[in-house]
Amino acid sequence: MILIVIPILALLALTAVAVARIRDLWAAVMFMGIFSFLGASWMLILDAPDVAFTEAAVGAGISTFLMLGTLALTGKTEKPTKFSIVPLIVVGITGAALVYGTFDMPAYGDPNAPIQTYPNPSFVEKSEHDMHGLPNVVTAVLASYRGYDTLGETAVIFTAGIAVLLILRKNEVGEKESV
Amino acid sequence: MIAQMDIGQALGLYNYWVVIFLMMTGFYMVIARGNLIKTIIGLNIFQTSVVLLYVTMGKVKGGTAPIMPLDVGHGHGHGHDSHGHEEAPHHAADAADHTMLQHPLSGRVGEAEEGPASSVVDASGHFTGISEPSVQLTGFEDAAHSHADTAHQAAEAIYSNPLPSVLMLTAIVVGVATTALALALTVRIREEYGTIEEDEILEMDRTA
Incomplete structure (x- = not known):
């Protein structure tokens, strides 16, 4: 196991440094996707497959997509800043x-x-009975024991989505006014 | 402090150090880079490393993902069962009280290899196993048993902690929501100022 973990961690660190140093933003976003996948691999080794799936889908997928969309609108190169x-x-x-x-x-x-x-770990054994045979404890906690937390999370995402729409829509109105 | 540490302790902490390195890389990008998108990327790296920090803390040595196997049978795992029940009573009596008194560090690595010195959770887990015979597998088992006995490792499932996974699932999804918001703001700033470099924006604000 250690033979897998050490290369993954070394690559994680290298990728992070590469992202920090590289000037080309497009390449930085791509490295960011690699970083997320490596992080997801480590999470899989750390017995958190649910987090690994989410990180691969959200961190490497949706985040990269959003960043590339932003780059298309804002430009791809970073201005060299003086070293401090x-x-x-x-x-x-x-x-x-x-x-x-x-x-x-x-x-x-x-x-x-x-x-x-x-937190008394006995909930791990109880969860399968409580959830009528649901085998995944993570799902049981996420959707039931901490269900209100997940509801709040969806509220946050909803708010963020509305905010994004408002920010980008106000721009259109502004353009019409300027014309 | 560093001089007193032996190699075992250092190996037990390497995961935190890797995470701290990643965290500091993200932090450096946030405070040193003027480009707004680069700053957001730095924040993302920071966030991923925080997720990794929580997930590594939930790992139990020799454990597996907290997903119950579909067929929970009594056939296998016979050998350990007697072993576990044997020591369950005298540990379980003071399990509730003494869990808090044990100091977490202090040469825990060596201790775990020596033997069942740390089966508090093990004992309470077995208690629920006894009261409910259909559920034989116990969570958060002591890893020492599994290292000592490979047959036992196949028999008893040790689960890593599911709680950090749950919390970090929420954190990742909220994180991408805030990332989307920040990127939308960046697009807006670019349209207003014509640039996404922080110093140029500040300069324009000053002259305006």
Whole structure:
């Protein structure tokens, strides 16, 4: 397993750096799709197939599509900016603080980590009975135990969709007024 | 602090470090790059790394995806069943209280290999298994058993935590909604200003 994980993680890091460095926005968007697929692969190894599917469909699919659509309207090349050391310092300090914070984190895959024990994990066994034989616990939690959360999520998406339509439509009205 | 860490501890934390590296790459793009689309891409990288952070925390060693197999039979997994029930009573008695008192880190890697020192959840899981005989598989099993005994690994399913998956499903979908909104705003800015470079926009605002 480690032979698969190490190349995936190395490629993830390389792709992220490539996205950050590349000037051509079209190539950056393509690298972003690769990044999402690599992330989805790692999620599959981390036993989260549902998240992996969503990441592949949404992160690599819809996001790339939206970005390409935007690029068609705005132009494909990034203006070279002058290099500044300040952001690198800020990022370095923040990263160092976060790495320091990980020293208190439970080890990878530890079955006794607080995240595995605090909400009583018995719901994993109960869910199949509660949901009348639904085998996927993730679906059970998403659609039923946390159903209101999912409802709120759809409300957020709906709001965002309306906002996008309003932003892009106002433009048409503005053009008519200017003519 | 780093000098005191042995190689096992470092291997147990590498996933966090990779995630932090990705996170900082996205953060750098957000604060250093003037192009608005590049900034949004940076935000997306940051968001993906946050998702990865949550998902790696939910992983249980030797576990599998939290999906129940269709045929739950008693035929296999006989060997471990007796083993598990044997130790269930004396662990389950203080399971509820002592879960909180255990410190999560402190050489957990070595401990897990040594033996069933950490089967609190295991015990409570078996309790529900006893009360409801049709459900034999237990979630969040102790990984130590499966490493020690491959036959047991085939018999008992260990599930990784489904909760981070659920939360991150919501986060990904909300994230793409905000991305769409940001991109729409970028299109609008481009039509208004004729550019999507941050410094040029600020310059135009200043002169106007």
